[in-house]
Amino acid sequence: LQSLTRKYGVNLSVSYFLGIAIGPLVADLFSILSPVERRRMRRESMSKFALAPDVMRWSGYFPNPLKVLDRQQTACTVATAAVSSATFVFSPVAMT
Structure with missing residues (x-):
């Protein structure tokens, strides 16, 4: 990334922390471009979640x-x- 931005006169650095935090998000955004991955991500129905009732014992x-x-x-x-x-x-x- 640094060598790419240096060509345009910009000194850009990305910390490892930021890379770990947003890396999976960026990977998913790029995988949407693939038709195979798009079909794999498609859902037939909405996910169902069941939460237990909140019991106040205090x-x-x-x-x-x-x-x-x-x-x-x-x-x-x-x-x-x-x-x-x-x-x-x-x-x-x-x-x-």
Whole structure:
């Protein structure tokens, strides 16, 4: 990309973070140009989603996670938060 823009006197650089974030979007936009990919992306019907009803088992405006989650859910959340915060400095998009 830099060598292409240098021909026109523009010094353009794209960060790796931005490339990781918008790369899949750009790839999908280019794949629409292909008739084969367009047929593959076509949907016969709309997707159906079912959401569970929201059950408020707490008092007050905001729930307290320590009262809402059970022990196993709390332990998994704490472990995941510890790992993700320790590795967040490497690449937030890749970690997500």
